[in-house]
Amino acid sequence: MLRYTLMRLGIFVGCLVAVWGLVYVGVFPRGLGDSNGMWIILLSLLISAPISYVALRKERDRASVQVVSRVDRMKANLEASRGQEDTADDSARAQGQAS
Structure with missing residues (x-):
């Protein structure tokens, strides 16, 4: 899971650098006023998402x-705990009725 996250982050950073370079050169338009940084980040996210979807299919x-x-292990552990609680509850009730 960590590997997938790091690979996805790497693709985003690569897109961020590429978009920043293209905006700096003037291929992509600059944002309005002080929004240039947000524009670069949003455009990078927009470009990196489909690349990650295709390139990281096997890793995903x-x-x-x-x-x-x-999840299956957690369900099995939860079911085992329930079984132990039920057994303890049944034995406690049996002892209470025997008294």
Whole structure:
């Protein structure tokens, strides 16, 4: 999961540098007034999203498998805890009725 995040961040930073360079050279228009920095960030996000979607497909699938396995483990642990609580509750009730 960390690997996917770092790869996605790397693609964004690459796009940010490229967009900044293109705005600096004058290929892309500058923002209005003081909004130039926000313009560069938004344009970089807009460009990096589809690149990440296509380029990181396999890595995203690997991260998805890891997340699903964690969720399944957590569900199994929760179910095991419920089973232990039910057993303890049943034995406590049985002792209370026997007294």
